[in-house]
Amino acid sequence: MSDSIETQPPAYEVKNLNKIFVAEKPVHALVDINLTIPEGSFTCIVGPSGCGKSTLLRILGGLVDETSGTVNRSLTSQSVPSSAFVFQEHGIFPWMNVIDNVAFGQQMAGIDKKTRRASATEWIKRIGLSGFEDSYPHQLSGGMRQRIAIARAFATGSPALLMDEPLGALDSQTRTLMQEELVALWEAERKTVVLVTHSIEEALLLGDRIVMMSARPATVKEVIDVPFERPRGIDTEKDPRFGEMKTQIWESIRDEVQESMGAIS
């Protein structure tokens, strides 16, 4: 874990948060969530499928309202959105070319065309897609499309990036490369990142901290500090502690899945 993370002021402070979706049958998604996310940290959220991870992320970003409790967001900005989202798929517009997709967030923020095209060109270079500025998403691979979605989020200038399984649809080799690229961008920019993942390995490779959620109605079961030095990679995975932590997290999640299915006798 980065030494300074613990001393950073909170980017998000969640207190006694509850979320009940009002549907034909009300769904109690989140119950009494208390969580502090330090500025500049990389936090991964893991938990059983359907427990409420995406809901928590959307509440952090203000896309969904909480039912009760509070979310204090200290990272605000007059000129750009306080957070930018990256979703697993469909995050970029098929009718826009690469440069317009990357510049979209800045366009929404009212930044002039010349400035946003210069910034988008720089970001396209940083993600290794120079030469593809005029290409359309259907002409690109899945990995290239997710690079664009990530570049667009960084290019908005938002101080926080909220990512919902951003690498989940990629093949394992592309995913490994993109994990490294994402961490390199985060280390250079030091945004506050909150990333939902189903992959325990990914959480251990990317995160300063891992927030483990219980089965629905979800609460924060545990927050684990990830002890591995950066850069992390194959050597990190060979560390015996990596295997131990992976087993510990998996066993905890498995208990939650079993509990939610009523499978524990």
Ligand SMILES: Nc1ncnc2c1ncn2[C@@H]1O[C@H](COP(=O)(O)OP(=O)(O)OP(=O)(O)O)[C@@H](O)[C@H]1O
């Ligand atoms: N708009 C909505 N209306 C009603 N129920 C909803 C709504 N959005 C989510 N839910 C319910 O809230 C619960 C949590 O959903 P959420 O998508 O946050 O879980 P998740 O942990 O991200 O799932 P997964 O890991 O499968 O992506 C689920 O039972 C889901 O059906």
